[in-house]
Amino acid sequence: MAKLPTSVPLLIDRFGPHTHTVPPGGWTSAEVPDRTVKTHCCFCGQQCGIQLKVKDNKVVGFEPWQDFPFNLGKLCPKGVKRYLQGDHPDRLLTPLERVEGEGFRRTDWNTALDRTAEAIRRIQKEHGHDAFAVLTGASLTNEKAYLMGKFARVALRTANIDYNGRLCMVSAAAASKKILGYDRAANPWSDIRKSKCILVAGANIAECAPITTEYLWSAREAGAKIIVLDPRMTPIARTVDLYIPVRSGGDIGIFNGMLHVMIERGWIDRDFIAKHTTGFEEVERTVKKYTPEYASKIAGVPASMIVRAAEMWGPAESSFLLHSRGIEHHTKGVENCMAAINLVVATGRIGREGSGYAMITGQGNGQGAREQGQKCDQLPGHRDIENPEHREHMANVWGVLESSIPRKGLSALELFEAAHARKIRGMVLLSFNPMVSLPDQRFIREAIERLEFFAVIDFFLSETARFADIVFPGSLMEEDEGTTTSAEGRVIHHRQVVDPPGEARQDWKIICDLAARVGPKDKFAFSSPKEIFDELRQASRGGASDYYGITWEKIDEQNGVFWPCPELDHPGTPRLYEGGRFAHPDGKAHFQPVEWRPAAEEPDEEYPITLTSGRVVAHYLSGNQTRRIGALVKQTPQPYCEMHPRLAEKLSVTEGDFVRIESRRGSTTLRALIVKTIRPDHVFVPYHWPLERSVNNCTIRAIDPVSKIPEFKICAVRVAKSAAPEDDHVKLAPEAGGLR
Amino acid sequence: MSELAFFIDYSRCIGCRACVQACEECDTHRGQSMIHLETIERRDTVQTAPQMCMHCEDPVCARVCPADAIKQTPEGVTQSSLKPRCIGCANCVMACPFGVPKYEAHIDQMMKCDYCFDRTSVGKKPMCATVCPSQALTFTTREEIERTRRGRPINEWRFGDEVVRTKVFVLVPPATTRVDVGLGALRAGKNGPHIRPVAKDDVAALLEDLP
Numbered sequence: 001m002a003k004l005p006t007s008v009p010l011l012i013d014r015f016g017p018h019t020h021t022v023p024p025g026g027w028t029s030a031e032v033p034d035r036t037v038k039t040h041c042c043f044c045g046q047q048c049g050i051q052l053k054v055k056d057n058k059v060v061g062f063e064p065w066q067d068f069p070f071n072l073g074k075l076c077p078k079g080v081k082r083y084l085q086g087d088h089p090d091r092l093l094t095p096l097e098r099v100e101g102e103g104f105r106r107t108d109w110n111t112a113l114d115r116t117a118e119a120i121r122r123i124q125k126e127h128g129h130d131a132f133a134v135l136t137g138a139s140l141t142n143e144k145a146y147l148m149g150k151f152a153r154v155a156l157r158t159a160n161i162d163y164n165g166r167l168c169m170v171s172a173a174a175a176s177k178k179i180l181g182y183d184r185a186a187n188p189w190s191d192i193r194k195s196k197c198i199l200v201a202g203a204n205i206a207e208c209a210p211i212t213t214e215y216l217w218s219a220r221e222a223g224a225k226i227i228v229l230d231p232r233m234t235p236i237a238r239t240v241d242l243y244i245p246v247r248s249g250g251d252i253g254i255f256n257g258m259l260h261v262m263i264e265r266g267w268i269d270r271d272f273i274a275k276h277t278t279g280f281e282e283v284e285r286t287v288k289k290y291t292p293e294y295a296s297k298i299a300g301v302p303a304s305m306i307v308r309a310a311e312m313w314g315p316a317e318s319s320f321l322l323h324s325r326g327i328e329h330h331t332k333g334v335e336n337c338m339a340a341i342n343l344v345v346a347t348g349r350i351g352r353e354g355s356g357y358a359m360i361t362g363q364g365n366g367q368g369a370r371e372q373g374q375k376c377d378q379l380p381g382h383r384d385i386e387n388p389e390h391r392e393h394m395a396n397v398w399g400v401l402e403s404s405i406p407r408k409g410l411s412a413l414e415l416f417e418a419a420h421a422r423k424i425r426g427m428v429l430l431s432f433n434p435m436v437s438l439p440d441q442r443f444i445r446e447a448i449e450r451l452e453f454f455a456v457i458d459f460f461l462s463e464t465a466r467f468a469d470i471v472f473p474g475s476l477m478e479e480d481e482g483t484t485t486s487a488e489g490r491v492i493h494h495r496q497v498v499d500p501p502g503e504a505r506q507d508w509k510i511i512c513d514l515a516a517r518v519g520p521k522d523k524f525a526f527s528s529p530k531e532i533f534d535e536l537r538q539a540s541r542g543g544a545s546d547y548y549g550i551t552w553e554k555i556d557e558q559n560g561v562f563w564p565c566p567e568l569d570h571p572g573t574p575r576l577y578e579g580g581r582f583a584h585p586d587g588k589a590h591f592q593p594v595e596w597r598p599a600a601e602e603p604d605e606e607y608p609i610t611l612t613s614g615r616v617v618a619h620y621l622s623g624n625q626t627r628r629i630g631a632l633v634k635q636t637p638q639p640y641c642e643m644h645p646r647l648a649e650k651l652s653v654t655e656g657d658f659v660r661i662e663s664r665r666g667s668t669t670l671r672a673l674i675v676k677t678i679r680p681d682h683v684f685v686p687y688h689w690p691l692e693r694s695v696n697n698c699t700i701r702a703i704d705p706v707s708k709i710p711e712f713k714i715c716a717v718r719v720a721k722s723a724a725p726e727d728d729h730v731k732l733a734p735e736a737g738g739l740r
Numbered sequence: 741m742s743e744l745a746f747f748i749d750y751s752r753c754i755g756c757r758a759c760v761q762a763c764e765e766c767d768t769h770r771g772q773s774m775i776h777l778e779t780i781e782r783r784d785t786v787q788t789a790p791q792m793c794m795h796c797e798d799p800v801c802a803r804v805c806p807a808d809a810i811k812q813t814p815e816g817v818t819q820s821s822l823k824p825r826c827i828g829c830a831n832c833v834m835a836c837p838f839g840v841p842k843y844e845a846h847i848d849q850m851m852k853c854d855y856c857f858d859r860t861s862v863g864k865k866p867m868c869a870t871v872c873p874s875q876a877l878t879f880t881t882r883e884e885i886e887r888t889r890r891g892r893p894i895n896e897w898r899f900g901d902e903v904v905r906t907k908v909f910v911l912v913p914p915a916t917t918r919v920d921v922g923l924g925a926l927r928a929g930k931n932g933p934h935i936r937p938v939a940k941d942d943v944a945a946l947l948e949d950l951p
Binding site: 206210218301302645678680 | 787
């Protein structure tokens with residue numbers, strides 16, 4: 001029975017989020033640390049190298065790791081303050097079970113594991129294997145991601161496992177795979193510096209991937225032209241050569257319009273297209289009607305901007321495409337990305353130094369997490385769960401019958417729709433906070449409340465964990481060991497820095513303990529994450545994301561290894577597609593024609609304004625971690641509604657007024673931030689907050705038919721000046737979703 | 741330390757505040773950040789500007805200090821006020837042309853950036869310049885800056901008739917040799933000339949020739 005066991009204020013009082021500002025030992029402590037450990041930041045797909053200082057088994061500070069080649073010591077504010085999580089008073093230190101009306105009480109590990117195992121057995125017996133679902137995070141190590149996939153398919157034998165990368169990279173992944181054959185950035189980031197023209201589409205790099213700005217600026221110093229597409233003038237857009245304030249959902253207008261002009265003016269590489277690609281004729285036919293004038297109507301920008309973009313990108317000596325959630329979070333997210341990648345392949349500028357393509361991963365292990373088999377449609381090594389050969393390979397690695405491996409299951413949002421329809425009856429969730437991060441929050445809450453049993457593994461009691469029957473205290477990145485795969489495709493080593501506090505356990509141990517109670521115990525008899533990694537290497541062998549030749553020792557020696565790395569003496573593959581060899585069986589890139597279509601919900605008379613959402617640099621994903629770090633909360637304490645002065649005037653709103661944003665699904669009331677740096681037909685709200693301050697009260701559950709990513713970046717709202725809100729949550733602290 | 745210098749490139753600043761957060765982690769003043777991140781005029785632009793102590797060759801903050809609490813090292817680093825000497829008069833706060841020193845009432849002392857002297861004096865980079873993700877703050881050699889940046893590093897400022905040379909450099913367009921701070925405009929007050937960001941940062945203006 002997954003309902004709140006007591007009131008939100010009482011839960012917050014005990015479990016937070018509270019802000020924690022002071023490091024272990026206090027600010028004035030000048031003690032010499034016991035040791036300094038080289039590891040990586042736990043946030044975002046950049047996975048910067050960092051050194052953590054340890055004293056008495058606690059992380060007490062950091063020192064930049066200037067030799068790590070990706071970031072050379074650079075860090076964003078989240079990286080600087082990440083160490084404050086370890087000794088946080090909100091940390092979960094014992095297993096908990098819900099007590100109706102009171103909240104949670106401490107329980108012991110055996111009771112928590114036995115109760116969960118019993119619930120799994122009962123639900124699966126009564127409603128079938130697929131009625132119990134597993135939901136995971138994309139911030140897990142590769143080892144944990146692999147283990148979760150095995151846990152679902154071998155121990156629970158459920159098809160229904162998916163992960164929160166479904167909110168992040170899946171559109172980029174699907175598009176890249178369709179055209180280029182691999183789901184991975186084509187180039188290492190060092191190639192960005194050498195490019196002469198860079199197109200940044202829907203990527204607020206300054207807030208979401210700050211380290212990447214230095215790569216852009218280095219290219220600019222060396223003479224590169226930079227084009228940015230975004231409805232908001234972001235900090236990188238301010239100083240680039242061409243900023244195109246595209247309307248949200250209009251990107252295909254820009255891409256197809258640019259290609260139209262490039263074909264007309266002869267700025268495509270017909271030799272490359274003939275030798276190394278298929279399907280260009282249909283793309284050429286498709287973009288014929290995308291004249292700059294027609295494209296400008298779709299994109300909502302002057303035609304001259306599209307022509308100018310083509311003039312910069314078309315004849316460039318070398319070029320680099322970067323994109324992220326701005327074009328991916330759409331019901332046509334895959335098509336948006338494909339239209340963008342078409343531009344890269346049409347010029348033949350890929351697979352060489354300074355020329356290529358990369359999608360910017362948002363989550364810590366967004367890249368690796370989708371390779372190891374915790375997606376509902378994939379087995380490890382990027383294998384297709386419906387492909388008989390791929391299934392056979394995994395059956396051999398796992399020592400099970402091929403027929404026992406479940407088929408394709410439901411994606412993250414579909415899982416909640418199934419829970420709402422009472423088809424999913426129980427769920428185990430690890431490091432995912434849907435009660436902030438999923439769209440249409442009222443529906444998601446109803447879906448969770450309909451679960452008969454809900455267990456959560458996390459290190460803080462997230463907004464979602466409040467609904468759990470059993471809460472298992474898990475581990476922070478620095479309390480475990482394993483690998484992640486950065487946005488570049490570089491597999492890196494997170495070292496264990498300290499032990500989990502109290503009775504908290506490493507997540508992989510919790511999963512193995514649970515698996516031993518519900519499935520074949522011998523298949524989860526791992527004694528270390530390194531053992532799991534060694535099985536993962538075998539599992540991925542021969543797959544697209546081949547990790548077989550990667551060992552932890554090689555990672556340490558080389559400061560990371562890029563996949564594919566098929567043999568032990570192979571150095572890894574930083575740059576894909578060299579020599580025009582693509583990853584499809586025919587070795588060619590497969591162009592994909594793309595027609596523009598409207599969003600699931602376009603503005604209309606009733607809801608005339610486009611709402612778009614995104615991030616701020618101080619917070620990470622649902623804020624479950626960063627809304628507890630005092631310095632980061634101070635930097636951006638609460639969400640706000642960005643609007644242009646012209647819109648503000650129309651709505652009679654002045655700076656600091658409260659505005660109510662209302663969609664067909666729900667509403668939120670926030671303070672207005674009036675800025676000229678946003679399109680006058682859009683409003684923007686950052687999404688890291690819960691409850692009444694959640695922009696996801698308003699966003700829509702519509703998903704891309706291929707990637708199943710939700711359309712976070714566009715829905716129709718009305719906005720009106722409002723009195724100060726009087727809801728129950730106003731008095732909470734800002735980090736908890738209040739307005740003080 | 742002598743070969744390395746501090747450079748600020750405002751065109752690179754992304755307003756992330758990594759510098760502010762990292763400054764707080766410095767061993768000599770843990771818990772106290774001494775760099776400021778200024779938001780120019782958020783309504784008009786996303787431009788931001790980190791403001792650290794510029795370490796003037798002839799620091800006016802030290803000159804006006806009645807208690808002789810502000811010292812300059814032989815390397816040219818102007819340090820925060822010495823706790824036993826500082827009388828909290830805030831003369832330095834008012835005198836500094838860059839608006840850097842801050843009087844901290846809770847400790848009754850003036851605090852400001854000391855060039856991470858604990859780090860720079862032993863060959864390390866200042867914390868803010870080490871972490872700055874966009875390298876708007878950089879600690880490197882002048883040769884390296886001239887090789888890798890398009891702008892010109894300058895350290896000469898004119899405030900009215902007063903010329904100030906600083907240890908910290910800023911990157912400016914190549915044609916610029918000195919930063920003239922328009923005191924005239926500022927003196928004219930709110931009714932006088934006012935420097936506004938150019939219209940290019942107004943997204944609505946960019947969309948105006950839409951068919």
